[in-house]
Structures are given as structure tokens and as C-alpha cells.
Amino acid sequence: MRVSAKSATLLVLVVLILLSPVLFPSGYYYRVGALIFVNAIAVTGIVILTGYAGQISLGHAGFAGIGAYACALAPVHLGLHPSLAMILGAAISAVLAWLVGRPILRLKGYYLGVATLGFGILVSMVLNNERQLTGGPDGMEVPDLGLRGLLKDAGLDLTNGQFWYFLCGIVLIAAAWLALNLYNSPTGRALRALHGSEVAARTVGVDVARLKLQAFVISAVYASVSGSLLALQNKFITPDVAGFMHSIEMVTMAVLGGVGSILGAIFGAAVLTLLPQVLTVFAEYEQLVLGLVMMGVMIFLPQGLLPSILRRVRGKDE
Template sequence: MKLSNKQATLLVLALLIAITPFFFPSSYYYRVGSLIFVNGIAVTGMVILIGYAGQISLGHAGFAGIGAYTCALAPVHLGLHPGLALVLGAVISAAMAWLIGRPILRLKGYYLGVATLGFGILVSMVLANERDITRGPDGIEVPDLGLRGLLKDMGLNLNNSEFWYGFTGLALLLGAWLALNLFNSPTGRALRALHGSEIAARTVGVDVARLKLQAFVISAVYASVSGSLLALQNKFITPDVAGYMHSIEMVTMAVLGGAGSVLGAIFGAGILTMLPQVLTVFAEYEQLMLGLVMMLVMIFMREGLLPSVLRLIRGRGE
């Protein structure tokens, strides 16, 4: 049986998520795993924006901030269940992306970069400064999702980090499945045409403005869900989730791993999430190493880590 690219990606991802826990020496590794999955979701959104549509955003953490703080605030102020708050956050992020995307996406390259950067900074500034609502830079607690208790009643007893490992893993699979379906759809093909050449795509009748907006809105929803899951998992969130560095992290993870493919980008999320954990031993060298990795990968492996590594393996086999 020949697997399609989509099936192969999902299979590899599912197997990795299911099998790696057998090698975990302690429950701490479940926590790192679920962090990778949460970042993986945001990065899958970046694949749609950067890898498919060829647009840049230096402010997507703004949407993660909206998702995270909706989960913190909606249950308290609106009496909403935290799970529904996640959905509400996604809806708000989508609406926001649609509103600002219309004027912003006319800009190109670095100009688009500075406009999205401005948006992200505005969101993190509001979160840090509106102390009456968000409690400011010190952060705010987030209510429990309640799903673990439900599973316990049904006879499935998981500890907290095991539960979040499984839950975010499933969410990542779902997100990857949706992104891969999009890739193979007519919209996905049109997006890739747009990436190749905007003018050429327009000439063959692609509605460029509408498509860019779609990719922007979809990637914003991914970022928002990722932010919500992070908040629900940690039961606490600070405005840093919307900060400039988090936006850069998202872009870097995607491009470093290989923004052209979902699996590559998630691989990048894995590497960059684990790097600080590995480097805690040399905490002083952490920044130095991170900067060095970013430069070396981008100079010597332009398509990203995973595609370059795969090519190397294939090249050996032939």
C-alpha cells in the first residue's frame, strides 16, 4: 500500500506521540512533550501563513494572548465553561485577524513585518497595562478545564501531566490533519500559487486579497487555540504570551524546522522547545547557543532542518 504524503505525516506524528512516553524516565517529560505539542499547534498555523501563502507575521503571539486571556477571563466574567472560552477566544482572534488583516495584508515583506509587529505589541501592552481586568504583568490564574475529573469519573485515571500530554497531542493531530487537508484543497493550491508569484496568481484568476486574508485568519485561530491550551494547562498566564519574543519564537520554530511542511515545522517546535531544557546545565550559554543555532541552520539549511536531513538520508540511500 502506498501512503499519501498526508497519511504518512499523520501516521508518523501519531506514532511519535503514542510511543515516546514509553521512554520517559519521569513525568517531567510529559510536561515537555505537551509544551512541544502546544507550540506545534501555533507553528502549524505559521506553516499555513508562511509556508503556504508566503506572508510574514511578527505579531502572531498577539492572537495567542487573546486566546490565553479569554480562557482566564471569560469563565470569571461571563460564567463560560473554560472549554467554551477556548472557542470564544478563537472566534475573537478570527474576527480580529479579519479586521486588521484587510488593510495590513496589502503590505509586503518588511512592511507587513512591522505592521504585524505593531499589532502584537499593542495586544501585549493592553494585557500588561489594563490591571483592573488582566491584573497586569504579574499574570492571572486560569480556571481548571475539568475534563480530567470527567475522565476520572469514567474510570480513566490520569495524572495531570499525562492528561495534558494526551489532550494536547490529540489537538495537535487534529490541527495537523486540518492543515494537510487545506494543503491539498483548491484553496491550498491557490495559496501556493500566490506564494510562487502574487502577480502570476492574480493573472490566472486567483482572488489574492481574499486568499491572503483566509490564510491570516486561519493561522490566527491556530495561534489562539495554542495560547488557550497553554493557559489551561499551566492554570496561570502572564502577558509574555503575547510578547514580541513569543512571536519571533513561532516564526523561528516554523522556518527552522521547515516552513514548507507541517511535519518539518512541528519538528522545529520540538527542537526549540527542548533546547532550553537541555541547556539548563549551561544556563549562561543559552542565548549564545540559541543565536548560533538560528544563524547556522538558516545559512546552511535554507529549507529548514527536517527537509535537509531527509535529503541527506535519501542521498545516502541512492
């Protein structure tokens, strides 16, 4: 029986998400798992933008910041339910990505890098400076989602860690499913074509500008949802979520794991989220090790961790 790459990816994800808790020695690991899923959602967006369409963004944390602060601000100021606030954040991110993306996606390579970098810095600067609204660098509280209480009333009693683990896991599966569908759709094929060569794609009738913009908007929504989930889960948010280092983290997770495949990128998110947890014992060396890992993987495994591992495993089979 042949299983399509899409079903295989989804199957692996579902099994991993469902079975991992068996190995958890304590409730704390649900929290780490949820954190991995939140990062993986944003990174799946980066796969669409960078892996499919070949465009760089050094400012996607800006959209995560918008999603996060929408969940913090909209319930207080507009009286929206946090879940609606999350949708509002995603909508704002989409509109903003559309407005910003139109001019800057004409740029290529490093120029696109500096333009997206500028966008991210502008967002994080607004979050840092508008103290009356956002609380400035000290951050602000985020209201409770309220869903866990509803589930409890319905007879499903989960700990806070378990609840967020499974909620973020479900959102991640949905996110991966959408991204995989996109990959095989005509739009996905056109995106991959323009990744190979914009000129060649244009000559066969691909609307390059429109498609790049689509990929940019979709990935912005992914980042925004990831930011919202992070804010709701922590019930507290600081402008760091929109900072430059968070943008770099997203891109690094994707490329480190293997930006060409959803599963690879999610693997990258898991590795880089776990790394600081493992290194807490040697907290002083955390940055040294992180820097070494980033350089080492890119030099020795340029395709990313997962594709390189898979190739090695398959090579031995044959």
C-alpha cells in the same frame, strides 16, 4: 503500496505521540511533551500563513495572548466553561485577524512585518496595562478545565502531565490533519500559487486578497488555540505569551524546522522547546547557543532542519 504524503505525515505524528511515553524516564517529560505540542499547534498555523501563502507575521503571539486571556477572563466574568472560553477566544482572534488583516495584508515583506509587529505589541501592551482586568505584568490565574475530573469519574485515571500530553497531542493531530487537507484543496493550491507569484496567480483568476486573508485568519485561530491550551495547562498566564519574543519564537520554530512542511515545522517546535530544557545546565550560555543555532541553521541548512536531514538520508539510500 504507495502512501500519500498526507497519511504518512499523520501516521508519523500519531506513532510518535503514542510511543514517545515508552521512553519517558519520569512524569516530567509528559509536561515537556505537552509544551512541544502546544507550540507545534501555533507553528502549524505559521506554516499555513508563511509556508503556504508566503506572508510574514511578527505579531502572531498577539492572537496567542487573546486565546490565553479568554480562558482566564471569560469563566470569571461571563461564567463560561473554560472549553467554551477557548472557542470564544478563537472566535475573537478570527474576527480581529479579519479586521486587521484586510488593510495590512496589502503590505509586502518588511512592511507587513512592521504592521503585524505593531498589532502584536498593541495586544501585549493592553494585557500589560489593564491591571484591574488582567493583573498586569504579574499575570493572573486560569480556572481548571475540569475534563480530567470527568475522565476520572469515567474510570480513566491520568496524572495531570499525562492528561495534558494526550489532550494537546490529539488537538495537534487534528490541527495537522486540517492543515494537510487545506494543502491539497483548491484553496491550498491557490495559496501556493500566490506564494510563487501574486501577479501570476491573479492573472489565472485567484482572488489574492481574499485568500491571504483566509490564511491569516486560520493561522490566527491556530495561535489562539495554542495560547488557550498553554493557559489552561499552566493554570496561570502572564502577558509574555503575547510578547514580541513569543512571536519570533513561533516563526523561528517553523522556519528552522522547515516551513514548507507540517512535519518539519513540528520538528522545529520540538527542537526549540527542548533546547532550553537541555541547556538548563548551562543557563548562562542559553542565549548564546540559541542565537548561534538560529544563525547556523539558516545559513547552512536554508531549507530547514528536517528537509535537509531527509535529503541526506535519501541521498545515502540511492
